[in-house]
Amino acid sequence: MGVDRRQFLKIAGLSALAGLGAKSAFELLAPGKVEAALPLMEGKRWAMVIDMRHMTEDISRKCKEACHQVHNVPEFGDPKVEIKWIWEEEFGHAFPDQESEYVADEVKHKDFLLLCNHCSNPPCCRVCPTGATWQREDGIVMMDWHRCIGCRFCMAGCPYGSRSFNWFDPRKAPKDLNPDFPRNPEFPTRSKGVVEKCTFCDERLAKGQLPACVEAANKIKKESIIFGDLADPESNVREALRKHFTIRRKPELGTSPNVYYII
Amino acid sequence: MLDRVIKGGPKYWGWLIFLAVMMTIGFIVYLYQFKTGLGITGMSRDVSWGLYISQFTYLVGIAAGGVMVALPCYLHDYKAFGRITVLGEFMAIAAVLMCLLFIMVDLGYLPRIMNVIMYPHPKSILFWDMIVLNVYLLLNLLIGWNVIAAERKGIHYQKWVKVLIYISIPWAFSIHTVTAFLYAGLPGRHFWLTAIMAPRFLASAFCSGPALLLIICLIVRKVSKFDPGEKQMRTLSGIIAYAFILNIFFFLMEVFTAFYSQIPGHMHSLVYLFAGLDGYGKLVPWMWAFAVASVVALVLLIVPATRRKEDTLLVACVFVIIATWIDKGLGLVIGGFIPDPFDKVFEYWPTTPEILIALGVWATGFFVLTVLFKMAVSIKEEVGA
């Protein structure tokens, strides 16, 4: 026996490392999959302009229905645990900093369509400890439901209340409120314990389709919601912003939200 | 050294069994929460952090408070505190353990907790909080254990322990500063968006931690032969007094900024807490209880006669704990979420399962505290300290 205990442990440790490493190396060299980038909707800074002058109860409802159907968002019927990707608030609640006693009649009781603003400087992404939410190169603030640990720091960080948490298993939402759930077999549901929100329909953009709410709204009234690339000076959103005065929610916070409202 | 833990009287075992029962109940209810979802708590889409995170915040303060015994001893040669630094360190261990447990029971997807380490995001304060808390736990374990082991053998602890001690002192400040940063950098939460969040947290920590330590020392004196010391408790009471005055002063500064500026965003949460908003006022009686408890504690701590007498000092410490617990453990976290980003009020109140789980975590912490203190005090008794 020429090997003492210390040497034995060193050899054993190194062998274990080699054994583990070898397996991973083998897998890395597995038959390759060539990536095909088929960019169908390319943009650098996706943004939305919602024309509140033409927004009606019907359009808002159809937008919400379209979004929640396409993404299998469950209805719990309880504001405590509700999940909403797009919803309505009165002017005073959508823009509390603009609150005044004497708001134009037309605006005062209108229900503003609210959703994640996909900010250019998103505090939610700053605070996420795992990168389950992050800002993509095209400006979309994206969600990775495989990585979310459900800490809800992003919910605390969002100044707009755009995020919802799965307090219960979405598949266990009341059946009478969710007939035929899940309505879209091509999109997953989420599990309990993760945060979710609007993702500007990134899966539809990849197929060359407009976000579900934009499509639903424009079916009823063309250009009621304009979706386009803010970085392109010739885009529809830039043209709309040049032509009409718009407001955004809480711009003073420096988040640079990308959802604009034509009043 | 741990063998001293299994030698105890009926009251000792009774206390441990009571704690074990609370821990078991908490654990079983947690399994129910794990299976069903966090919806069984009182948290909601608007108030997405509740009892668990507020207890975590409070306990980080208690953990940091232990440094108030170490700092005078090691940096200012106040040797008298040398008697009880170990007790401060062991209290910190129990407190940090509870902090970590509260985070774990609050997570929506606990099995993925390693994601915080596997996918580090240094921009997130939660990442740094994980680091500083775990390192602080490790520091206190190494320091406390080695110091008490050396005491048992009648020798001075080894030199490398001193290095760790010197690190642990600013580290204690860091754990609560980082925890304050969780709140103080969020642009949408005006109640928390204040530069003095970290100083407030530290002031609160340096009165609540030592107050708890003092109460435990008085209990130790009663149930064992070890006397932490008249001089030590007197100095500690002075520290508690100054820290509590500072804590209340900082709070009043917030009140001034909010109400003199008359900016709604600054005022709303305080109005909700102390007067109610839109007809909702569940926390109002609690916050006024905090106010009354604070005044009582201030008087008892400032007046030398009451601070020096043990029974009134005990009452003062209890009121310090009550006051800081309401302020940090209830008012701070819940107040930050109300009113919500739409200026509406959606109230929060913990549910029974939530409270049972929280009590289970507290029981776990106190179990560890009891066990560690039993060991330390038994050793000190033996060496005739």
Add this chain to the structure above:
Amino acid sequence: MYDGGKIIVGLVIGLCLLLSPFFYNAGKAAKAPQPELTAKAKEAKKCVADTAYMRSNHMHLLDDWRQTVVRDGQRYMKTADGKVYYKSLQVTCLECHSNKSKFCDRCHDYVDMDPYCWDCHLEPKENK
């Protein structure tokens, strides 16, 4: 051996308990799992990768997909023979392999594996 009798008896009992599953299943050979292909899968002949690779590495493939699809936004892949696939468990894989209970579950149940993918990703509706 001090207390030797008790130790040996204890060891024997422990060993029996430890090896009891083998005793229980002695003589019975559990059949190797036989996943069934749907008509559509048989017609397609080719999967996104060859069968041998898929059999042993489909979980790595799916892991790679979830990284590249969700985090990198790369939703399409091209195989060596030029075919383009949309990288989706629900939409692509399950389009051909829509008989989860007779395909995926066959092997998964055999090795007592319960992937949590199905907590979120929708299983195809099967006519049992």
